[in-house]
Amino acid sequence: MVGQAEIFNDDRINNPQWTDQPSYACRLIAGRMDGFRSTAKIYKYNSKKRDWFLCGADIHYANNLLRVEAEIMNRHSNTDDSDLLETYIQSAYTFDLPDTKMFHCLTPVARWDTMGYNVWNSKFDVKRITVGINFRLTFIPYDSILRIDYDQYFATKDFPDFDNRDLHVADNKVTVELVVKF
Numbered sequence: 001m002v003g004q005a006e007i008f009n010d011d012r013i014n015n016p017q018w019t020d021q022p023s024y025a026c027r028l029i030a031g032r033m034d035g036f037r038s039t040a041k042i043y044k045y046n047s048k049k050r051d052w053f054l055c056g057a058d059i060h061y062a063n064n065l066l067r068v069e070a071e072i073m074n075r076h077s078n079t080d081d082s083d084l085l086e087t088y089i090q091s092a093y094t095f096d097l098p099d100t101k102m103f104h105c106l107t108p109v110a111r112w113d114t115m116g117y118n119v120w121n122s123k124f125d126v127k128r129i130t131v132g133i134n135f136r137l138t139f140i141p142y143d144s145i146l147r148i149d150y151d152q153y154f155a156t157k158d159f160p161d162f163d164n165r166d167l168h169v170a171d172n173k174v175t176v177e178l179v180v181k182f
Contacts, residue, residue, distance in 0.1 A: 002029045021046035036061050051078040056086075065094045085124075086115040092134075104136040109149070127154040132175075143181040150174050 004027040023045045031037030036059070043054040056073030070089040077084075090111035097103050109132045116124035132149030152172050 003027070004029070023047070031060075033060075034062055052076065053078065067092045082117050083120070084115060084117055085119045086113070088113045090130075100138065102135075102138060104138050107134040107136075108132070109134060125156045128152065140180060145179045147177040147179065148174070149177075 005024070006026075007022045007024045009022045023043070025041070025043045027039055027041045029037065029039045038057065038059045040057045041055070043052070045052040045054075052075055054073060054075045056071060058069060058071035060069040061067070062069075068089075068091040071087065073086045075084040075086070076082075088111060090109065092107050092109040094105050094107040096105045109130070111128075111130040113126075113128040113130070114124040115126045116122065119125075128151055130149055130151050132147060134148075135146040137144040137146060150173070
């Protein structure tokens with residue numbers, strides 16, 4: 001079992017802004033990346049824009065070909081006294097391909113997400129299913145993957161997190177992405 005703790009003074013990892021009070025995160029991890037692993041975690045964000053307390057847990061199983069994981073996370077906002085519950089389950093299975101000039105292997109993936117405010121008394125406001133396929137490329141000298149995903153959303157029209165964004169987060173979409181690791 002491994003414990004991790006961190007204290008940081010910023011708003012979010014992708015939007016650093018100094019705050020008056022530090023934020024913190026703690027994780028307790030049992031298991032390894034191969035085989036079974038479970039994690040319990042808490043995060044506390046202290047900023048002018050958000051005063052959040054998050055807690056959750058996940059379970060993960062992986063071997064050379066299969067990966068399955070699930071998570072549940074609750075975000076309590078002290079600013080407006082709301083709770084956002086988020087869950088997901090995802091899986092991927094890798095098929096090795098015979099010697100080809102294009103791909104080493106292909107991996108079908110599937111994910112089911114849900115999120116909603118105060119769902120302990122109601123229902124999830126947003127549900128999403130993602131299906132896709134990943135191709136590990138042979139013709140690029142680095143570790144590279146071509147990902148093709150489709151997202152289908154089932155969202156209520158008045159979900160507040162989508163109302164204030166210029167991006168169409170809850171639009172059904174196809175995503176094509178090339179990932180190259182150096």
